[in-house]
Amino acid sequence: MDGVLDSFFASLAETPPGRLPTTPTGVLRFDFDGHDTWFVALADGRARAYRDGTDADCRVEMSRASFERLLAGRDHFVSMLFRGVLSVGGDLALMHLFRRLLPVAANSVAVEPATPGTTFAEPGLVGLQQATRIFAGSLFMISEANGNVGTTPTTPMGLYFFDTRFLSTWDLTLDGEQLSVLSHDAVNTWESRFGLVPGEPTHYVSATTSVMRRRQVDKEFQEEITLLNHAPAPVRYTMRLAVAADFAEVPEVRSGLRRDRPVVALVEQDTLRLHYKRESLHRETVVTASEPARIDEDGLTFTVTVDAKSTWSTRLRVLTLVRDLHSRDLRERLNSSTGRSDRRVLTDIARLTASAPRLRADYEPLQHAYERSVRDLAALHYPGLNYLDGLPATGLPWSMTLLVRESLISSFQALPFLPERAARTLRILALTQGARDDPFRGEQPGKIVQECRYGDSAAFNDTPESANFTAVDTTALFVILLDEYERWTGDADLVRGYEYEVRAAIAWLDGPADPQRTGYVWAGCQTSRTEEVGGTWRSSAHAICFADGRPAGFPQATCEVQGYTYDAKRRAARMARLFWQDLEWADRLEREAAELQDRFDRDFWLPDRGHYAVALSADGRPVDGLASNMGHLLWSDMVPMSRRDDVVRHLFGPGLWSGWGIRTVAEDEPGYNPLGRHTGAVWPWDNSMIAWGLCRAGFRAEAARIAEGMLEASRYFDGRLPAYLTGYDRAATKVPVPYGLADSPYAPSSGTPLMVLRTLLGLEPYANHLAVEAGVPEEMGQIELLDIPGRWGYTDALGRGRPFRARRTP
Template sequence: MAKANASDHHVEATTSLVDRTLRALKHGDLFAVFAKDGDCRGGEDGPDGLFYKDTRFLSGLELRLGGSTPLLLSSVLLDDNAALIVDQTNPDLDDEGEPWLAGDSLFIGRMKFLRHSTAYERIVVRRFETVVRSIPLEIRFAADFADLFEVRGDVRPRRGTSSAERLDERSVRISYLGLDDVRRSTTLYFDPAPAALSADSARWDLDLSDAERCTILVKVQCSIGEALSPEPPHLVSAYRLLRKGMQDRLDRVSSSNERFDVVLGRSASDIGMLLTETESGLYPYAGVPWYSTVFGRDGIITAMMLLWIAPEIARGVLRTLASSQATAIDPSADAEPGKILHEMRGGEMALLGEVPFHRYYGTIDATPLFIMLAGMYLKRTGDLETVRAIWPNIAAALAWIDSKTHLHSDGFLAYSRMAESGLANQGWKDSFDAIFHADGRLAEGAIALCEVQAYVFAARNGAAEVADALGRSAQAEQLRHQAETLRVRFEERFWDEELGSYVLALDGDGEPCRVLASNAGHALFAGIAGPERAERVSQLLTSRRFYSGWGIRTIASGEARYNPMSYHNGSIWPHDNALIALGFSRYGHKAAAVKIFESLVGAAFYDELYRLPELFCGFSRRRKRGPTSYPVACSPQAWAAAAPYALIAAATGLDIDHARDGIECSTPVLPPLLNALHLQGVGLNGSTFDLRFTKHGNEGAAHVSKVRTG
């Protein structure tokens, strides 16, 4: 379980999610977190439940057989994340010490999946021994309609009112009228009709004396508003439609290492599950359970890492963020014209303003990253129609960046929250204590982050390419001049010769935060670093102070606030490492990029589902042991799931340029775990290519094995 920090709205651990193995499913705006046995035990035990648009519509769902909890045999999330399959059996059953059914006499098979606003479950009970009496099977259920921020730990002084009613012999509805005057309802449908049905339980008396098996179907439908939806389709029809709608956008990579292929398969499935159809196109929701919604920064970086293989995701991200770009000043939302969204929430607390995240813009980097992605997308696809449509949004974002540089004494893009309810820090490391000085003092004033200046540099160069393509050559020249001026000033003010790296930030007085942080690696990713300094940063980030054996820490060991168990001050984030690896590759430091590749994939090998989580602890690698989990990390998390694809691009030097009509593989190098890597269906200008990379000693070679012309 977790508690939200009042000062920064972050999730603080009070009970570790690692204590219990959880299973997550998602479809659209609906997601579920189940215990390993398929039950939900929300409340003090954790974030279990069925969530729809930031509200928990089902907090409890527990199966009982003969009055006892079935024994778990296995729990499997399908490779494509379509369904959860749970196998169970009965314990020894007795009445007042008199046994009447031996253990392992019955097999209970449960299948659970989500579609649109409904959770489905099929329960099959099979007998393998003689059963002399009917067996009670009971499902207990509850709906607390807790806002996601309540589940994270916020305490509300007032809540709305709940009610429950039995609709007929096979359905029950639980409703909640919130303080926002919105009615939220959970309707449970059971087939066949239970022998007994109440507002919190359903019971069947199973007669298996003659029948070999019996089946019970459950549908849990979530509704918002007074107009209730019709009953969802039958489970079989719903599952068929679910599978029909699933696409394997990323399942086009294979290698000589079967375990690596499993990691890629899980990443592909996680991205597929987190992708959500919005009004403006596909958008990768950030992660389950805490961030299953639109996040600007997360979506952009996920799209960047997947751009070479799935550029349509970038198109959806650009369109969605353009449509939600701020157009007015709203201090409570940290909104100003031209800013790109940080986070969007649809729960009761957000709608009432109890948390500022209904549409919240308190991020300094999403705006330059948006422009940066637009330039990268145009280079990759040549899709002039899309970039022309969002050019007004790009122009507004550039204008916002220009308007904010006056906040800082050195003219850099800096942040300072507009309201006390907003985030104190507004870069990707947005914990309240993430930006500090060498002596541990927290930075104050308008803070200019190292990586944000790098993003602005890349954004202006990217916008220049877009402007050129739209025939705005004079504006393109001006943008390039601004970028070069920024590059020179950045090198002067952010480089610290004694540290041998770029400083973490400049505070409001222009005083440098002389802290060794992974942020410096993003300067390489964005291309603002000079070659000699890039080499020194590469050497530093792969040294023992940063590199744990599982990846690069957010903060070097020995810094004032270093803690390997901290969210942002010593942990290891896969997306951070993947961007740094791309930066290493950009400057030709392939050995460093491959080092990250090997360590992150090795970390995924230790996960039960071969999945990279949001983050893990930064303890040094120990023999015969995997990485140490972070207690409340999201899993799956979009930009972590995308990281292996960025690592592939980093190792192979893959660069796809529509204007040059070329695919470049610059000095490909494969990590020790791979002897061969095969990329299928890489698209360019209406054709697709199959690329094969092989290892020859320490060198890599690239081959085009097949070309298909569209």
């Protein structure tokens, strides 16, 4: 092994210029088996390895055998970190950069995947829409209306952290009775309060006792429980808090899959510790109380006497620990935790919320949805392991992690309002861009990752989720967001710093994304825990169908991904010309984009149906189903002027238009299902981007139609649109019908009111100015947006409602 290790590090001295991005820079120290040390300095796109040194920005500890697995491509360093066989101290970003020096060939699938006992049960839907939820970063609690988390494992209730359920039972009773709800107050996204009484609701009149629960999350979960004795004499109470943890992973809870995980409960002094270990992986829940309690392996019991007309309270603390190979919480040694106060996450949320433009809108649904969306998007961040300015999270409960397509879309939607979200998204994606050719993960050089999860399945490479690269649309969207970010902010330094990553992304689009050299980007599919999923946003295996209901199969080239690729090439050409001084490459990119547009119009247009095919099948046949994907071609500017009226006519025909928004699949298609998330549901983010495309194409009345539908729907969810709505017709149901297991909040849905506001005001950056061309319908009255940040500093926009008619379509 020493020969392999020494040979690899010695070869780094020959690293040619351009092998690495120019940032970040710093020194890594590798300690193998406690005594063999190498240093690697990264600077100016090159690496230099040496033996003797002292200072290092990042210290990596692991065994020689583990490094050999990493070097051979049989493991991934993020999986190793969460599995506890690798320890990192300091700047984790340098380790992300170092992986670009590893040999390209890899296959990190587990050699012998663990197969603990599994069961399957339908996930519980009951009460999820009415459940209470608080969240800060990736720590969140979902509970019943009275604050309890029951013992049924098929419900999504519990306390979660880093994709793992650290509390599956948190059940409070008083003298053996369950607690009924008097009130619930969601104070903030991270804090809630409950007013409760023991017994059934019929007992309220005679109740002499009430219970107050106040809880919050930040770096830990805390709950204060207060007993109030309203009687004229002292009362003795027995309060029981049942506690358990199953350490289930979020994707398992969603799918109903259950693994047998041995959990050990230990009582140590005044502390209850719940442990889960799988080889080197170690997760732990630690529960303590501020008042004396009798602690056993199943919870805490408090026996207290409360004086007449008096109160008693205790504060409970729950720590969620992810141990490293030295049994420390692995966050302790990383820069993200160094110097962080306990309230840093909450301070970040307040700062981001305060930085957003102020809205004054006559139309109350817009005002309320805007304020709610800004708060939710500010809160949908998590500190990750080492990123000081946070990573974008997607949604709750299923997506409180980095899902890249969703982060790119929500960052785009929020650019005029919360530009920092886009900057954070671009930084992490530049760091994690594909560098190896790993078929297990779908990773390829230049490709942008789609999913990063942190459960034990990802840690042991049972699934590729610690770094899943199977999406085919994230790479183009990364380029699009980078260009749009600069157009809004004027941050030329960021663009100059990411030339390497954009060139690698375009190279992937031109090469591995099109293995048969057809001129299109193709999506395959993979098998997830319970189903096959495709590589586009409509990822259900049978989401893309012919008009007769036959699935298109895989590989498939969906229409919207070709539009993204067209847009990415034009935007890359702009950046190459303005910031990288490569005029030849810019010209070539523009020619390739024009050729793609012509080729696409020839191969995808269906003259007999008057719309674009949703995809091409593997044999090149157009898939003639009618779906919302076509609407994305408007915002990527892929549709020639002569086709636009036909496209819009189909988008608002009775098949696709539900009254609330545009369905994913037309109602008259054989595969339509109003309950199918990709085969009939209405996705708010999908509609918001289509609305923006309509606005850009001159269809302002139609764009306003979508805006009205989305904003009216938001009224039924207190301003917070769920991930998607069922596809039922508005005239039939009168109210929007949510799907029981959809994320809420969900970042792209939170971004929807922001995107439709941009659409209604017609906001477009132009040089160092903000162009405003409002198209506000008369019934919405006046809209005033103040202090819009951008390359112009701060400016305001005003739109007044006016009557206008939809453009006539054939």
